[in-house]
Amino acid sequence: MLLDTQDILSERDFRRISDVVHRHCGINLHEGKRELVRARIAKRLRHTGNNNATDYLDSVLADPKGQEFTQLIDCLSTNLTSFFRENGHFQFLSDEFLPELLARKRRAGTNRIRAWSAGCSTGQEPYSLAIELLAGADEGRGWDIRILATDISTHVVRTAELGEYDKTRAESVPPPLRQKYMHATQSNGKTVYHMTPSVRNLVRFAYLNLIEPWPFDGRFDFIFCRNVMIYFDKPTQQTLVNRFWASLEDKGLLFTGHSESLTGVAHKFCYVQPTIYAKQ
Template sequence: MSATVTFDNQVTVAGTGGPVLGDADFRFLRDFVLQHCGIALSDQKRQLVQGRLLRRLRALGLKEFGSYCELLRRDPDSELGDLASAISTNVTSFFRESHHYDLLEQTLLPQWLQQKRRQGDRLRIWSAGCSTGEEPYALAMVLAEALERHGADVDAKILATDLSPQALAGAREGVYSIDKLGGVSAERRRRWFLRGEGSYEGLACIHPRLRELVVIQPLNLLHEWPMSGLFDAIFCRNVVIYFDKPTKERLFRRYAGKLVAEGYLFLGHSESMHGLSDDFDLVGRTVYRKRPA
């Protein structure tokens, strides 16, 4: 095992020359991430942060974590997305937590489409923290099928947002390896994916019809939200798990303000709103409905 040699805040691992995250730099990063991303990093996350940010140092040609911290001080917005992407775990898949999609398909969408068609209103769903696009495209499959099934001439769209530029690039590309389609039924694979050939063998591309339904935009949930209209449902799954309690409370309050009367908020399987908001009622497994005014 190599020894660690420290000179003030410049830390390297003897025998490797690789930088190690010093106390002052870790404190700065922890405060920065909490302020700009709402992510609370405990002392136990220090090695994880060090390991993941080493890749950013290499990509940027930086030799020390101090230089990286200085970059964040000078121009925080330029690196914020890459930093958040590096320290968070983007695990996603098509039709993850399938009971949410079942509720949409069997109950909510038929009701909404009937109502929207009668009132001439629009239908909007927000995938907040869309990662590489599996969630919004799965939502688009269910929505497209519902529009066909119920013959609804309704202005329907899905907004997909994320802070990570790499994740958004993947979502916009809409190309996935075949082994990533495990949650998609054989019928939906045939209907909603274009199978690659030749050099694209083993890949599948999202059908253009689904692309029409999904609008992909960068967004930091802690910053200003430019959307002017309200949403019928918001999917924010496996996102708030990273946030501290005050950030969760503020976020749930803001979500309530962006939902229509009795709109729905979907959280991840390990997330809960218990003790964090009086604006919602639990109506299903990690499914919450906005309380009437």
Template structure:
């Protein structure tokens, strides 16, 4: 039967509460009580595409599986992945200015330094690729400095898109001209698709990572952590514990940058406030 002739798939309040609890426990995402319609619409797509009979059948399957595969799809379906190149562009201006000043004051160019940046909820890749464009331009003047960007997300589906690094012409419009030429290659003459060039992608490693992980496993600290537009979905206690885990992995004088609609106001942490949305590890 074609999808549009299937009867409506409705989620009961009890089933919605189950999804809410599951998504909160696994991903820290706090759905609130008024997202029932949104969740119904997003999961109904999944239920149809996998030919479950309805929500009851879907939950039976979730209960029976041992490998957590469907829970991963459920979180994929629920999470919001909106992002774009040079989003909240003042953060990239701040990165460029502070990076040049730190290279000079901390003499990174004299000691084979490896600059490390973490894009902690990278979605479809626009944020880490933007970071790479900015540092690529600066590091041309400092060839002895190495750079690595770790880009992570909880959604396997969105990570696959990020790794592919292919974007429609419309999407790359927000990239300033000075970067666009080096950063993208047109794929085929007749398509409107562009792919990220190796000059930019060479800095980035994409990986699955859930910010709810109790102990972050990183061997190295980061000079910059960009954790933007994800904590808005977390409640205050979750935000506080995520910030404190991140802070343990920021190098002295390193920065944590959060989204414009996020704030660490009222959360207990040891980072210094620099200006709205920007925090620093003491030197």
């Protein structure tokens, strides 16, 4: 049956969804997101064969551990990403931070390098970091490099783990790096690019809801949390930024997305340049 998407979502149901989503994962579905919510609920209704949003929400919201609840959260999160997105961050890593970090590690007699892509979506961000680290650290020889990549959407985490991208997505990797760190195969007349084992082996993907407790206590040399906090309100951002601070090594860096500033957020970071913050 065709659904009239204009009528499917009552004011009460919109409030119910935004309250639950805010409580569950910090995402702030404000008034401006109403059309997005309406369109995505319509998609779930079609998929589950429901034609009544109230009944659908009654059953889904009653079971936050259920599969359809996970699907609902997946479909309400925005997963837009690309390789080397906001390239200035990668330039800053290769030109300034990595040489200094490697020298500091050598002086301290350790080869351990840890990074976290928090809100990694379909994997392009952590794989870009892995490429940058291999290229900047002698292909990883002599270094113990690990990148943790986490997201609340189980769907994107599964896609990320595959490490396979179509031609359009792979094209944002600069050609020399693409040749070195991806290999192409043909599948049903289409070119598919696969991350090489050297890149994949550096990255470990996991489901993680950033507003819940984190099941690790190690410290990171740098954290990318880009284009994630933009969906959270200020109190949620403030709590998260302070937890990132506690999870960084001294002199560690936090990178945020280009439209996310820490203005209005109380924190202990030192400003390095727009969207880059240091724990001093």
